[in-house]
Amino acid sequence: MFAVIKTGGKQYTVAANDELEVELLTGEAGDKVTFGEVLLLGGENGVTVGAPFVAGASVAAEIVDQTRTRKILVFKKRRRQNSKRSRGHRQHQTVVRITEIVAGA
Template sequence: MFAVIKTGGKQFKVAAEDTISIMHVAGEAGDKITFDKVLMLTNGDAAEVGAPFVKGASVSAEIVEQTRGPKVIAFKKRRRQNSKRKRGHRQDLTVVKITGIQH
C-alpha cells in the first residue's frame, strides 16, 4: 500500500516505514504530524485517485530531525565590466518517517 501526498508544493510517493526529506515543518524530533492532502491511494491492484484529494484519507508521520540542505551557490558575472555577485543559500528541511496510511 502506498500513497501520493502533497506538501511544500511538491508531491511524494510514500509507503509505511519510508523516510523522506520535505520542506520545513514546525516541530521537534519525535512530534507526530498528519498529511491530509492525499492525491492518490493504492492498495494492491485497487487505486483511488482524488479530485483533487482523496476524501477521508490521511498519512501519519513522525519528525526524525530538522536539518538543512546542501549549499547552493548563485554566481552572476558580466563580461568586461568587472561586475560579479556571489550568493549562497541553504534550504531548511525536515526529515520525517511515515508511520501509517489511514483510509
C-alpha cells in the same frame, strides 16, 4: 499500501516506514505530523484517485530531524564591467518517517 501526498508544493509517493525529506515543517524531532492532502491511495483493493484529494484519507508521520540541504552557489557576473557577486544558499528541510496510511471511509 502506498499513497501519493502533496506537501510544500511537491508530490511524494510514500509507504509505511519510509523516510523522506520534505520542505520545512514546524515542530521538533519526535513530533507527530498529519498530511491531509492525499492525492492517490493504492493497495490490495486497487487504486483510489482523488478529485483533487481522496476524501477522509490521511498520512501520519513522525519528524525525525530538521536539517539543511547542501550549499548551492549563486554566481552573477556582468561582462566587461569588473562586477561580480557570489552568494550561497542552503534550503531548510525536514526528515519525516511515515508511520501509517489511513484510508477514507
